[in-house]
Amino acid sequence: MAVLDQPTEAQVWDWLEAVPDPEIPVISVVDLGVIRGVSVTEAGVTVTITPTYSGCPAMAIIALDIETELAKRGVANLTIETRIAPAWTTDWLSDKGRARLESYGIAPPQPAGGPERCPHCQSKDVERVSQFGSTPCKAQWRCRSCLEPFDYFKCI
Template identity: 50%
Template sequence: MKDSQLIPLLPLEEYQRRRRRRESSIPEVWDLLDAVKDPEIPVLSIWDLGVLQDIKKNGNELLVTITPTYSGCPAVDVMKEDILIALQKSGYVNSRVESKLSPAWTTAWMSSEGRKKLQEYGIAPSKHSNTGIQCPHCNSMDVAVISEFGSTSCKSLYRCKACSEAFDYFKNI
């Protein structure tokens, strides 16, 4: 079936990102970078978060492209450094990391495995709309927003009325 005949279930950019990984001539590098975690949410790899966009080999140089969750994300420099360290430890000494802001990152790029990891870590994963938020501790839907800003700008702070626990909700972006 041709790509033009597929019914889109993912944003086009996410489909293309997955396709770049699936069809890559250097899958071992993608697998290697699965070990690089988001410094703010260490249970999420940069792939699961949707930040890792592409890896290209140009001669003897590797170019890794990432899209930060937002343009002012303070974790992006740490991510770049962690990527370079992981590559260097595996013998890829001629590497660079490039940030790409367009198209803008969206929570739709987060993997289903990443959403599951967030829930297990105690952060409510984003929904398609900011309604129906579920407590990651007791699964109650009886929650209230405390603040539109949580531990980071991409999260809101909620409190569960059932178990009284506070938790972050990863905003739908």
């Protein structure tokens, strides 16, 4: 791929779509809502990120993955800014991201505070097993119909 002197903001957003969340690789950091802004100036590219929760251990990997992806595209002058306010919310998940979570077997967040249905068989007969799942942002649920356990991405 040719190295660009100055990419557009739209190009950078497109390139960031290729950066997966390290904990849920089927969803990009863009669809997760972690990318809060992109700025392109003569001085370089600035990408603003917001952690999904305070102390999220994946943020260092996300920043490194962003740097690696944009370097592949010829971005030499990159600044990654972490912004914690406003706090990340599951409202920032894209519709595409929500659909990918479900197809991966993770129930997307719902305003009611629990999954709408089992991501495996679509049954609405589900029960919470534990408020704590495989990561702090998920809870463990089980489907009473297909008996499969699944993570539920908590509303934040």
